[in-house]
Amino acid sequence: MSRVFMKGCEAIAEAAVRAGCRFFAGYPITPQNEIPEYFSRRMPEVGGVFVQGESEVASISMVYGAGCAGTRAMTSSSSCGIALKSEGISYCAGARIPMVYCNVARGGPGVGSIQPAQMDYLQATKASGNGGFQMLVFAPSTVQEAVDLTYAAFDYADRDRNPVLILADGVIGTMMESVELPPMRSDEEIAAIKDSKKKWTALGHRLGEHVDIEPGFWSTLDQQKWNEEAAALYLSWEKDLQWEEYCVEDAELVIASYGISARIAKSAVNLLRREGLKVGLIRPITVNPFPYKAFDRIDYSKCKAVLDVEMSIPAQFVKDVSVAVKDRCPIETCLCSGGNIMSRDDILAACKKILEA
Amino acid sequence: MEELVYTRTKAVFENAVSGFCPGCMHSTVAKLIGEVLEELDILDKAVCVKGIGCCGLQSNYFAFDNITAAHGRACAAATGIKRTNPASLVFTYQGDGDLASIGLAETVSAANRGENFSVIFINNGIYGMTGGQMAPTTLVGMKASTAPWGRKPEEHGYPIHVCELLNELTAPYYLERTSCNNPTNVRKTKKAIKKAFQNQLDGKGFSLVEIVTGCPTNWGTDALGSLDFIEEKMLPEFPLGVIRDKSKED
């Protein structure tokens, strides 16, 4: 382990390299340019490949190709660039090609604003492309967590032969923090990982053993069978649920929030607790699947409301929160968007308004 | 003494019954690719990246590794494979809608980077799989299901000449246009494919073979009629020959 002071984007890239990522393709877009820039310097040092793709559409298809050849591969972008990648993401899911990608989200819709936002929640968690596939989606709230989740993402992707999304935002991507970097996987380990996929990867095979990687089927029965197997895989992710529960037990008000908003909300919780106000926080780390059961831990006989805090107008994360709360208490919102960062003062005011009502 | 003069390529499944339309040249090209892979002894290294379209049907015939890329993205996917696995012999296999319309950016960009893989480009002047819509290579005046009165330059522009377009770039190593409309051209096509693959084995960079083929079904003709159409209409628009061969400059 080594402790260093790093920018979020660069730390994510370094974590990927340490996890054995040896192919990265991406296209410039703020606020994630430091990811491709870092890979362009770093990949040659570790015998990996960096390609600046001609577009997001091409970059994700390059990653699809590298994944088909058994290489741990990654791409990243921000919001409108991620939208363009949805074609290739769906192809990776359809052909069961492992890969990791990161959305350093910004304002939207359209080209939106280049500043941090959480406007891509529903796209990220419900339908990142056509065809009803699902992915594990992780939302870090610190640079350290972004590092740890990115590192683990490659194992999840290979385990499931499925894409994994790191849903970050412009704050996580551009903020500098002290981080502990995970160990570097050795060349031998990386070769062994690639070797373990030989049976299904398109590297060239002897006659009679050839591999055919298809993101679809001619036969409707085969396609349905594939969908059923995928559905079973998605159900198996219940064991992978991660969330943070903070001061929930006696809470009269519980904030539901994720990513950078949750981090700001947590500092609001600390201030309110110092004033003797019983406020807690539930922060989903896996946002797909969503840890609905985390909200069963709330004591609804005491809890006046759940406050949804997110950097999205209209609110999106709140849709999952309301499924989780199941009408057991009212849900209020504290929102911003447009690239404006969540204000702690606004959260404090929203909490007090509910508690004093 | 019996002498073996011809044997079926092992690279195409022996028990496969062709699902291509009568007169379609995809099966001819499959045979040529298979023979070349065997002659170069690289069947176990081959990875074909198929485009979307009738090209995709080749997975029913190819007995070597192959994948399907998103529509038009074959050159991007091939970049990912070849860059991370340089020991493979990687080639894309794409139609004109795939390579020259939706995938034009991927094609030109891979060629411009001088990627060390090969492209087999099936130019039949029409969208085959989806039922005869206008392609970027459709001839002026030629009818298509989305150009019922024929391609009009003032509305649709002119057919794209992919080899000539790529010849504007510095990086490509080898560009040749061939056809499969008669035995001589079939032999030339095989030679061109072999050259493209050999270039890749020698690390020379980007090679593309454009093969002018027929689509009797969507051209509204039969197998023999399509051969005449190629000779009389397609080849004057898409002249055959080597457009770029850097080995001649070496």
Ligand SMILES: Cc1ncc(C[n+]2csc(CCOP(=O)(O)OP(=O)(O)O)c2C)c(N)n1
């Ligand atoms: C993104 C996307 N758009 C459209 C299609 C529908 N589609 C399937 S094949 C094809 C055209 C194929 O034409 P071409 O590339 O000329 O190949 P051919 O079938 O003639 O061999 C199209 C448009 C698709 N599969 N994906």
